Every structure is written in C-alpha cells, then in structure tokens.
Amino acid sequence: MDLTPNDWQRANLPPLAVVCPDCGSAAGQLCASHGGTRARNSQVRRGRTAVWEQARIDGNPAVRLILDAAKARRGMHGKHAAELLDAHGHTAEADRIRRAISERNGLLSAKQAAALLLDEAEGGESR
Ligand SMILES: [Zn+2]
Known part of the structure; x- marks a missing residue:
C-alpha cells in the first residue's frame, strides 16, 4: 500500500x-x-527513524554544523553554537539562538539550539 x-x-x-x-x-x-x-x-x-533523523540533520547545514561541533565538545553551550554559526555566515540562525538563550535565562545547550533550529525550519511550534 x-x-x-x-x-x-x-x-x-x-x-x-x-x-x-x-x-x-x-x-x-x-x-x-x-x-x-x-x-x-x-x-x-528503529533503523528507519535513525536514517530519517540523520536526513533531517544533513538537510540543514546550520544544524549539522552545531551537532558536528557538539560531538567533539562535551557540554557545549548555545552561545558557542551561535558563535560558530556567525563564523560560518549563518547569521540569522545565530541571532535566533542568542534570542533563545536570552528567553531561557542562559539555559540553552548547543544540542538544544540545534533541535530548536531544526524544529523551526520544519514549521514546528516551539517558539
Ligand atoms: Zn522497516
């Protein structure tokens, strides 16, 4: 079917x-x-879900940049994700992350920042 x-x-x-x-x-x-x-x-x-998750990440260069860096850097903070995005020309995404950090009183990890960008890029409601 x-x-x-x-x-x-x-x-x-x-x-x-x-x-x-x-x-x-x-x-x-x-x-x-x-x-x-x-x-x-x-x-x-489960394997199909994993392939799908990886495809979502691969389809979003800003998200991929953050997650690749977070793999090598344990406990990476959202502000470092924003700096990384700026350094690679993803300025709109960097600004979005800085706003989210401010809204959450500084409590935003790099992984949470990546999840936020991915969700919003796909029309999610987590704003
Ligand atoms: Zn199957």
Whole structure:
C-alpha cells in the first residue's frame, strides 16, 4: 500500500519518507512485520527513524554544523553554537539562538539550539 506524505503526517510517521534499512520497505510504504507478510501500521523500525533523523540533520547545514561541533565538545553551550554559526555566515540562525538563550535565562545547550533550529525550519511550534 502506498501512502502519500499527507498520510505520513496524519499517522505521525515522517520516517516513511526514507527507505527502511531494517526491512527494506520503499519510501512511502509501511514497515513490514517480521517475515515481511504484514504491514506494521503504527510504527516504523528503529533503523528507519535513525536514517530519517540523520536526513533531517544533513538537510540543514546550520544544524549539522552545531551537532558536528557538539560531538567533539562535551557540554557545549548555545552561545558557542551561535558563535560558530556567525563564523560560518549563518547569521540569522545565530541571532535566533542568542534570542533563545536570552528567553531561557542562559539555559540553552548547543544540542538544544540545534533541535530548536531544526524544529523551526520544519514549521514546528516551539517558539
Ligand atoms: Zn522497516
């Protein structure tokens, strides 16, 4: 059964946009159950979610920049993420992060900053 992107959103299954590395289901098709006989309606396999998360990150250069730096730097703060974004020309994103830091009384890690940018780039409501 092929689903449309609208169906994925309704079912809260955006990972359906990617091919499943676990069961081999094509984009737009639900994950197969063990043995591949039956579709799984309510969930996708973990590997597919991981591929989807990585695709979201790879599709957003500012977010990727932060997360790559945060891997090498434990406890990285949001203000360092903003400095990094500025240094690479992502000035609008850097300003957004500084505003978020101020709104949260300084409590924003680099990872939270990346999640915020990603969410807002995709039309999320976390402003
Ligand atoms: Zn699958």
